[in-house]
Amino acid sequence: MGRSTDLILAFDLGGTKLRAAFVDAQGRIKAHATTRVRQDEGFRGLIQLFKETADQLPKSKYKAVSVASAGPLHPEKGILLDPTNFFTGDQSWGVLPLVRELKKVFRKPVRLENDAAAAVLGERWKGGHGRTKNIVAMTLGTGVGVGAICNDRLVRAGQGLHPEAGHIPLDINAKDYPCGCGANGCIEAFLAGSHFAHRLGRLKNRALSGQEAVALARGGDVWVQEAFREYGRQLAQAVRVLCVLFAPEVVVISGGFSHASSLFMDETQALLPKLMERYREGIDLLPKIKVSKLQDEAGILGAAYLALQTKK
Numbered sequence: 529m530g531r532s533t534d535l536i537l538a539f540d541l542g543g544t545k546l547r548a549a550f551v552d553a554q555g556r557i558k559a560h561a562t563t564r565v566r567q568d569e570g571f572r573g574l575i576q577l578f579k580e581t582a583d584q585l586p587k588s589k590y591k592a593v594s595v596a597s598a599g600p601l602h603p604e605k606g607i608l609l610d611p612t613n614f615f616t617g618d619q620s621w622g623v624l625p626l627v628r629e630l631k632k633v634f635r636k637p638v639r640l641e642n643d644a645a646a647a648v649l650g651e652r653w654k655g656g657h658g659r660t661k662n663i664v665a666m667t668l669g670t671g672v673g674v675g676a677i678c679n680d681r682l683v684r685a686g687q688g689l690h691p692e693a694g695h696i697p698l699d700i701n702a703k704d705y706p707c708g709c710g711a712n713g714c715i716e717a718f719l720a721g722s723h724f725a726h727r728l729g730r731l732k733n734r735a736l737s738g739q740e741a742v743a744l745a746r747g748g749d750v751w752v753q754e755a756f757r758e759y760g761r762q763l764a765q766a767v768r769v770l771c772v773l774f775a776p777e778v779v780v781i782s783g784g785f786s787h788a789s790s791l792f793m794d795e796t797q798a799l800l801p802k803l804m805e806r807y808r809e810g811i812d813l814l815p816k817i818k819v820s821k822l823q824d825e826a827g828i829l830g831a832a833y834l835a836l837q838t839k840k
């Protein structure tokens with residue numbers, strides 16, 4: 529499996545799944561495994577799950593462990609900040625010292641990074657976007673993650689935190705678009721696959737998943753097809769905000785909903801130049817919009833990239 533010193537044990541922790549992979553210094557995924565998160569077993573169970581998932585990989589030496597996780601979290605302190613994904617009953621799990629506990633399990637250096645930050649690092653490393661120094665990655669999944677690299681550096685917010693651009697409101701009066709963060713009309717409330725499916729389900733009077741919505745549109749439901757086109761126009765509005773904020777040359781879309789991009793991306797591509805008309809003089813802020821080629825591995829690759837950069 530290559531020189532042992534080249535390998536990183538990288539994880540991608542989401543609300544429902546934990547994925548593990550060995551990644552080498554060239555960004556090749558050598559082996560991977562996926563397990564389901566068991567919410568009822570709490571934080572102890574989660575740490576145990578990291579071990580079980582790693583044990584499913586072929587035995588190999590590796591130099592470090594790196595975790596991309598849904599936030600909120602603090603990368604330097606290595607802690608999860610009462611993650612919104614994890615509940616046992618109606619009890620949230622509070623502040624979790626993830627890095628400290630994983631060091632005890634693996635006895636290696638351990639890094640933690642916000643999954644949206646890891647995704648943009650993975651895209652720049654292996655996404656095939658050339659030498660661009662300015663790139664935004666949007667992950668359209670259960671939630672919406674946004675990571676940005678500007679002037680070749682990962683963009684951080686104050687206090688070492690990740691800039692939670694998915695919670696920029698597009699419309700604070702959008703009462704039909706409540707967000708998990710407590711506000712109305714955030715980018716995430718408009719564009720998360722789960723929110724989209726929920727709104728659609730309410731209008732159709734039955735529970736729908738994102739995948740079912742995609743299947744209905746592909747099956748010829750013109751009403752759902754129009755809902756996707758509306759989604760594409762909302763995506764253009766969100767991309768406009770991110771362009772004004774971060775001035776990326778490339779915006780790359782990934783996550784579960786990116787696989788349905790043929791249902792909405794034409795609308796996004798058509799509307800965005802109109803929305804950006806006033807931002808094209810001198811320096812043209814209209815970016816290229818691309819769909820990720822990394823098959824949802826950007827986060828795990830970005831986590832590995834970070835560990836490879838760490839001099840130890």
Ligand SMILES: [Zn+2]
Nearest residue numbers: 695707709714
């Ligand atoms: Zn929000």
